[in-house]
Amino acid sequence: MPKTRIMYIENKSGSLNGPARIGRVTFSKTGRSIRYNGRTFQSLKGSGFKANYFDIDTGERFWISGPRKDGKDRLYSESTQAVEIDNDVAEEYWHQIREMTRPD
Template identity: 40%
Template sequence: MPARVMFVQLKTGHPLDQGPAWVGWVHFTKSWRTAHFHDRTLQRVTGTAGANNDANFVDAETREEYWISGPKRDRSDARYSSQRPIVEDDARDVYEAFLSGARLPGRENG
């Protein structure tokens, strides 16, 4: 499975952009329609999702909604808040290198 360091935020049960957030390794299926993070299976949502159309993945079991995207160098990952994500230990070196200008693994060409 392709793995990428990604920004992940729980949307369900929280005001807009106030849910817990992480930067960590997300493992995707070959089709990129399913992601695995924190022992959860997250399925891609197409069209409108959630009350604020603010989720792009949903937990296959609990139906909780998540936003998954590539991290941003300016750390503005949460669009409507200044909340900082928890950086997972196993992704810390890659993420800090990215913040300093390096490309993320798997995205060397764009």
């Protein structure tokens, strides 16, 4: 069974503060790529500016990392854009990662 994990995913291709989500990714068998929502991402291996992965089909750049317990996942905290949380991971995210009750 492929390894999965809840991750923070932010699109950095348009600006330094792009659309962001919390969702479950699937790692390839080799661990060299990540799949999420029909997209496949590969590591920039340290060569990216404020991004660490790219979409292999579109070339768009992303910041993908483990979500933080304090919820401050954005690189630039002054962003006012909300971070969306996928419904299928919301309960697990709030209870296991944030150690809080899910706000409604």
